[in-house]
Amino acid sequence: MTGAPTDSTLHSRERITMSPSTEAFAAVIAEVADTLVDEFDLIDFLHSVTQHTADLVGAAAVGLMLADAGGDLQFVAASQEAAEMLEIFQIQNREGPCLEAFHTGTPVASADLTKEMVRWPRFAPLATAAGFGTVQAMPMRLRDNTIGALNVFTVTERQLSVTDLAVVRALADVATISLLQERAIQRGALLAEQLQKALTSRIIIEQAKGALAQARGITADDAFQRIRSHARRHHLTIADVARMCVTDPSGVPGLMQ
């Protein structure tokens, strides 16, 4: 807009473009609406939720963990798929803010991870080594059950504001609701089935990342990006593409070879 001579009315009208955060919110709402249709990709959606959360609150990384039937937290989606991130989430089935948020059903935060070495002797060193300074874990609650947690990391200079927290809370709720959308709620035990399915999808994705990384000589992170783009391009779910990578590569032409 530098120095462009404009009519003031036009100028103000031009300003009705959306701010980045409004745009991100609009994208979230549109994607939530998409979860109501049949061919909804739960993993892709949860992955988007983590990316949008990161964008909206200016976080360095966001991850989402769900409880498996054993009550253990398992990693399901993150704004980054790099190995060090996966380790940071994986350790949280033993210790860390996600585990505490999950057990207590209340938000857990640390404004300085370097001071948490005693509280979280395995988690804190991994998180600080990855360059994170603060962490926030928001429980994902459904009625009386806590089913998982959303985990937000920032670098030291960037702490979450009260508004940011409200955004994180809202997105954690959206992620929780999405778990119930895939099939009409026509009978009990649906949540157990959905959780199991989401966690199985995550295992399939890891198997496919390994297979694709091996077949193509690329990193696991790159492998995930290729699986996701293939899914989007061909209107398939990430889990379906991943499954074909490891069981029927001919179903995903050009991806495995």
Add this chain to the structure above:
Amino acid sequence: MIWADMAERRARLRALVAAQKDGGGGPASSLLSAICVVAGRELGATGAGVIMMTEAGWRGVAASGPFTEGLEELQVLCGEGPCIDALLLGHPILVEDLEDRVWGDWTGYAPSAQAAGVRAVFAFPIQIGAARLGALDVYRPDPGPLTSGELADGLIFADFALNALLDGQQSAPPGQSAPDLEDAFDYRIYQAQGMVSVQLTIGLVEAMSRLRAYALVSQLRLGDVADRILSGTLQLDGDDS
């Protein structure tokens, strides 16, 4: 929180299965039968059975008794039912009442199972991600849901069956079994499984069996073997299993 006591549950059920099997290493099928008997008993059921998906089609491989064997046979014959859905969909199928219209799709299976005196059936997939081995079925005479504790136990029994089936596919030394896949999610293990399946051009089930066999022989944890595969410092070959 739903299932806080999972480790204790697992230990207790493991002891029950071991006692049922009379200790000692038999073939996987007798271990599977023991798992079915204990699962049936612990879940207040008439019985339990395991169906496997093989290249030749579905096959009943273990059951707690002749009654359950017949019900498993019925699913195989009809080519439909909770076990088959559980495996195809990759999540438990919890049929609280077979009379419910929701299950009307099973035109052959549902009426026949009811005629045999079954009103509720719960099927748990036996799988590792995309590697589908089979499913565990639990039959009850009365309608009604599993309690959350029973649901947790059902998933544990399916885990036991998974380990039994994986052990059955490899030549583990007698009396020993490979490390169980019961630890919480470890992405390294699954990535390594995918890598090995491409490296050796084998299926995912065999790839996991090979990883477990290597871990057993070399006295390493499965996650450590996976680490070496991922970093390229270890490559399995034909002589490792």
